[in-house]
Amino acid sequence: MEQFQPELETCPVCGSTSNCHIHDYYARSIIYFRSGRKLKQDLCIMRVFCDSCKHAHAILPDIIIPYSSYSLFFILFILGDAGLHTVEQLCEHFDVSEKQFHKWLTLWKSHMEQWLGMLDASETDNATFYRQLFLRDSFSAFSMDFIRLTACSFLQSHRNPVLTRPKNARYRQTSFSPDIFLF
Numbered sequence: 001m002e003q004f005q006p007e008l009e010t011c012p013v014c015g016s017t018s019n020c021h022i023h024d025y026y027a028r029s030i031i032y033f034r035s036g037r038k039l040k041q042d043l044c045i046m047r048v049f050c051d052s053c054k055h056a057h058a059i060l061p062d063i064i065i066p067y068s069s070y071s072l073f074f075i076l077f078i079l080g081d082a083g084l085h086t087v088e089q090l091c092e093h094f095d096v097s098e099k100q101f102h103k104w105l106t107l108w109k110s111h112m113e114q115w116l117g118m119l120d121a122s123e124t125d126n127a128t129f130y131r132q133l134f135l136r137d138s139f140s141a142f143s144m145d146f147i148r149l150t151a152c153s154f155l156q157s158h159r160n161p162v163l164t165r166p167k168n169a170r171y172r173q174t175s176f177s178p179d180i181f182l183f
């Protein structure tokens with residue numbers, strides 16, 4: 001975030017450049033997993049405002065999935081352990097409900113199909129796809145490519161809003177460096 005310069009960014013709604021500036025900050029929390037414990041951290045999220053189209057944009061690091069209380073890595077950790085333990089064991093260890101776990105698993109499979117295509121996804125098991133994600137040069141590059149392909153973030157469960165103004169506006173997520181490296 002220290003490298004982020006809103007005035008150099010292109011507005012994801014109207015496409016204009018040099019019209020964004022820091023607008024305000026809002027508080028939200030994120031649940032993550034560290035040293036065998038489920039933890040909650042308060043975060044301060046920057047919003048930028050575009051003077052051209054009058055839209056505000058939240059700037060979210062890759063570890064935050066839009067609309068999700070859980071961090072990306074929390075979900076990746078529990079899904080990565082899915083083949084090693086029973087669902088009951090996993091949910092107890094990560095302190096989540098089985099309903100929540102199955103929601104993530106369904107989302108994972110759906111996004112794997114969108115990313116690989118139905119045919120390749122049917123021939124790829126979860127562990128292989130998981131390894132493929134971690135073997136990429138950077139997660140941010142995958143994250144950006146996934147957004148370009150699907151118009152939402154990887155493992156994002158809620159749809160993005162439909163914009164009513166300006167008339168030709170289209171909600172679009174975008175990402176920027178610095179990258180997150182997974183290894």
Ligand SMILES: [Zn+2]
Pocket residue numbers: 011012013014015016050051052053054055
């Ligand atoms: Zn704009």
